[in-house]
Amino acid sequence: MHSTQPSLPRRALTGAFLSLAAAALVGCASAPAGLAKPNADTSPDALLKRAQAYWDLVKANDNLGAWAYEAQSKDPxxxxxxxxxxxxxxxxxxxxxxxxxxxxxxxxxxxxxTYSAPLQRIKDQQVRTDDQWELIDGIWYHSLRRSGMFLR
Incomplete structure (x- = not known):
């Protein structure tokens, strides 16, 4: 009786080929950090829109939503x-x-x-500041300012 199933070596080769093809597709789909994807909008307007959306979430105390805008969210x-x-x-x-x-x-x-930090008894501090952003895989992400006091 003849089996319709491929032989074991043929199935192994087919599985290996499919694994390699999937890995190649994944590799093509993700650009190295800091490099824009071909259809990415890296313009100042795109940065402005991302920054406004991020700070709207922060002001609303939506930390779960703001996390998606943080560069930290891309760091394991x-x-x-x-x-x-x-x-x-x-x-x-x-x-x-x-x-x-x-x-x-x-x-x-x-x-x-204008911010307050009640635990430190700081109230209604007004500040104008530079807010740092970085481009990761063609998308702007909020980046924490690095300080010698607070190393990663």
Whole structure:
């Protein structure tokens, strides 16, 4: 009796081929960090829209929604749980004033805000500051300012 199933070596080769093809497709679909995908919008307007959406979520205290805009969300060393534990700062006013610069995969947005940190007994502090953004896989992500005091 003749079997309609492929022989074991043929099935193994077919499986290996499908695995390689899937790996090649995945490799083609993801660009290295910092490089834009061909259809990505890396313009200052795209950065401005992302920054406004991010700060709207922060002001609304929607940390779960804001996480999707954080560069940390793309770093396996960070977790959503850790991000949600940060906090203690509330914002009563946030205004995205405009894009100051875009150079390669780095962007800077000019913002003004009024914030409070009740645990530190800081209330209604007004500040105008540079907000750092970075381009990851063709999308702008909010980037924490690095400080010597707070190393990753």
């Amino acid at each position: 060393r960070w977790s959503l749980e850790g991000y949600l534990k940060k906090g203690g700062i509330t914002y009563s006013h946030i205004k995205v004033l405009g894009v100051k610069s875009v150079e390669g995969s780095a962007g800077v947005v000019d913002i003004e805000m």
